[in-house]
Amino acid sequence: MNKVIVIVLGIFLFLSCKNETVNESDTKMNDNPLLAEWNTPFGVPPFDLIQSEDYVPACREAIKMHKEEIDKIVNNEEAPTFKNTIEALETSGKMLSRITSAFYAVSGANTNDVLKEARKVLSPELTAHRDEIALNEELFKRVDVVFNQREELNLTAEELFLLEEMHKRYIRSGVNLEGAQKERLKEINKRLSELSTIFGENLLNETNGFELHVTDKKDLGNVSESLKASAAEEAVKRGKESGWVFTLQRPSINPFLQTSPNREFREKLFQGYALRGDNDNKNDNKDIIIEMANLRLERANLLGFRSHADLVLSNNMSETADAVYELMDQLWPSALEMAKKDRDALSEMMKNEGIEGDFRGSDWRYYVDKIRTKRYNFNEDETRPYFEFNSVREGAFMLADKLFGLQFKLLDEAPKWHEDQQVYEVLETDGTHIGVLYMDFFTRESKRGGAWMNELREQSNIDEFITPIVTNNFNFPPPTKDTPSLLSFTEAQTLFHEFGHALHGLLSNVKYGSLSGTNVPRDFVEFPSQVMENWMSEPEVLALYAKHYITGEVIPLEMIDKMNEANSFNEGFRTVEYLAAVYLDLDWHSITEPVEKDVRTFEKEAMEKIGLIDEILPRYRSTYFAHIFSGGYSSGYYSYQWSEVLDADTYNEFKKTGDIFDADLAKKYRKMLSDGGSKSGMDLYKDLLGRTPEIESLLKKKGFN
Ligand SMILES: [Zn+2]
Structure with missing residues (x-):
């Protein structure tokens, strides 16, 4: 359940994604639809015309175009100004970003051998290109000149924020490094990019195999x-x-x-x-992990940071690894204690059935289900008939209407990357166009696991208002011959979660694309998605959508109550498996010396340190921890928990008003979404609630106090 962050270290800045008609000076490229003008509804990518083979040549051409734009900025004879340098950089690379956005969306959700190969080929080329811009000293000099004049330039708050962020990223990208060190940094980035691609492929092979x-x-x-x-x-x-x-x-x-x-x-x-990625076969990920952890450390050191975690977190709302460990340590003991109690109850139940031997991790879910059935007389599958996927999607749309007055209109004529997709136009109550939402629901081999949102086009408003195009992707069970796709409650929750990310992108209203929508610190980005999960189980919201797919009967509230009780029963397990993965992530990335031991030993020691019990595995073991080794979440997996503090705290404020759709608060909330990443996470939060976040609501929600 993540918002895909495709670019390492936030160098994304230079590849903001907008979609405007392109001057076709080079007519021979006309037959590549990625480079041509997109005559589609609202300028969505022409997925019906694009062939998998088109991505590599189009990307290379767009890289060339981007280089020319950069050269123009660097060689400008006029003195550097905000407009001719900062804004020019921000708006450069449009063609490249519209192509890579489409490419990442399709290769994540509907890959094939050609796209897999393209990813392998393009990944290092794109990294090299980004590095070239991020390490361009002449360019940095211009940025630096503007930065040093910032007080006198009468910039708006957003312009100033853009300038400061850009300058910060330049410094962090290593532009100040000298010769050999700079070359080494480029090598490291290139190698890391290759490794993360191989990691993901190995994992997909292991999963499908x-x-x-x-x-x-x-x-x-x-x-x-x-x-x-x-x-x-x-x-x-x-x-x-x-x-x-x-x-x-x-x-x-x-x-x-x-x-x-x-x-x-x-x-x-x-x-x-x-054991995925840990089978000592050709798909093994262990050596990749060691190499990645050590390269990340080396890069952090080159850039003047003690560890990779320090480097990453300095840009987050949390700011330091210590702040994160501190938050985790507040939750861990209660969660572990709760999980141990549950284990003892489950293990006793197994013994009472006359089964010999130790209670194992593979027994956990089975006996949880049994206890749930026995103690709460509940099985989550009972909820499925009430969550037919179209109804759940409709429920999410109705919630967006109640909170923000949004309307959704099926855009059947929009080109798709897979026939199962649904595409919607999103509108204000008065019919003003807001953006386009692509939804891809079902699991299939060509799709990576999990659920995520990404953007095909970011909102911006420099010379004209560019509306956003976003996607939601899921792995729901496909319909069968006899039944439609029926979601479990948890899957329905996932739909609302990703929809929350989608709204963050769709409601964006800023000037600069790189500060729009979900371009917020990583430990803030899960907040607007997680908060949506609160509404979906409220009786008055369920009444809108959770209806039996045959009888139309609304899900009985007793079932929801029973489910909530039954779910809270396993809260210890859930928090423990999640936090164990958080500690694992932070441990891999807080190293200050290269790792010499093997992955299994490293992991074992990390888990022993926190006293994890044998019957629970971290939610992701290292060898299939794609978030941190092939996604953008290294040192950032804690973000979900951090965001959960914000989410529980915020929803509690809605509850306190006595109206979960409180218009005043909903308006402030929408304002926060529309501000995107144009302010720091803490400032966004203070604007919303008038204070800093408090952890009490989360502890209460989890039953930990
Ligand atoms: Zn998410």
């Missing part, structure tokens, strides 16, 4: 009919004569672990998941 073939019906336990059907279809697809195939995709593995009475099968699936 595994299967659990079940042939005896009794081993299925009571998995839902829809999962049974898709597992049977999967078996056919994989050439089995009969039976069901379960995979390591979350919609497949989690329900199986919850319900299959076959303990050895559960263990096999669990281990299959837990």
Whole structure:
């Protein structure tokens, strides 16, 4: 559940994404639709015309164009001004950013061999290009001149913020480094980019390469009919004569672990998941991790920071690793204690069933499900009939209407990258166009795991107002022959979460694209998405959308109450597996000496230090921790927790007004979304609530105080 951050170290600044008609001086490139004018509704990418083979040549051409724009800025004979340097830099590279935005969206959500190869080829080239700009001394000199005059320039707050951020990033990018050091930095960035691509590919191969073939019906336990059907279809697809195939995709593995009475099968699936990237085969990620951790340390040192975490966090709302450890340490003991209590109860239940041996991690979900059924008489699959995916999407739209007066209109004619997508035009109540939202719901092999949002075009308003185009991507169970896609409550929550990111992008109203929408510090970016999850389970919101897909009956409130009770039962586990991954991330990136031990030992020691119990794995073990080794979240996985403090605190303010749609607060909230990243995270927060964040609401929500 993340907002994809594709660029390392925030050098993204130079590749702000806008979409304007391009002067086609080079007619021979006309046959590449990526470089041509986009005659599509609201200028969305012409996905119907773009071939996978078009990306590499188009990107290379756009890099060339961007270089020319940069040269023009550098060689400008006029003295540097805000307009001819800062704004010119901000608006350069439009063509490149519109192409890479489309490329990252498609290669994440609907990849193929050509796109995979393109990613491998382009990733180092793009990094090299960004480095060239970020390390361009002549360019920096101009920026520096403007920066030093900033007090006298009568800049608006947003202009000043843009200038300061740009200057800061220049310094952090290593522009002040001398000869050999600078060359080394470029090498490191290039290598890191390659490694992170390989890491992701290995992980995808490992995930797709595994299967659990079940042939005896009794081993299925009571998995839902829809999962049974898709597992049977999967078996056919994989050439089995009969039976069901379960995979390591979350919609497949989690329900199986919850319900299959076959303990050895559960263990096999669990281990299959837990050992991804750690099988000592050609997809092994261990050496990659060591190399990445050490290169990140070396880069941080080159730039004058003690560790990679120090480098990354200095740009976040939290500012230091100590502040993060401090927050985690406030949550960890209560969570661990709660998880231990749960483990003892689960383990006792297993013994009472006459099962010998130690209680294992692969038993956890099964007995949680049993206790839930026994103690709360609840199974999350019971919620599925009430969360047909179209209704849930409709619920999210209605919430956006209630809070912000937004309207959504199906844009059937918009080109798509996959036929399952739905595209919407987003409008104000009065019909003013706001932007376009692409939604891609179902799991498939060509899509990476998880759920995420990204932007095809950022909002900006320099010479004209450019409206945003954003995407939401999910891995929901696809419909089968007999049933529509029915989401669990948790999956429905994911939809609202990603939709929150989408709104952040859509409601943006700033001048500069690089400060728009979700271009906020990493530990702030999950706040607007997580806060949306609060509304979706309120009775008055559920009444709007959570209706049985056959009978139309609204989900009974007793079921929600029961679910909330049942869910809070496993809160210790959830917090522990999440925080364990946070500690792991921070430990990998707080190193101040190169790692010499192997990954397994490093991980074991990190987990022993916090006293993690054997029956719980970190939510991601290192070898499949894509957030930090192939996404943009290194030293940033804690962000979800940090944002959760903000989210609980803010929603509590809505509750305190006595009206969860309180118009006044909703207006302030929308203002915060529309300010995007044009202010620091703390300033945005203070504008919203008139004070700094407080942790009490979160502790209460989790039952920790
Ligand atoms: Zn998210």
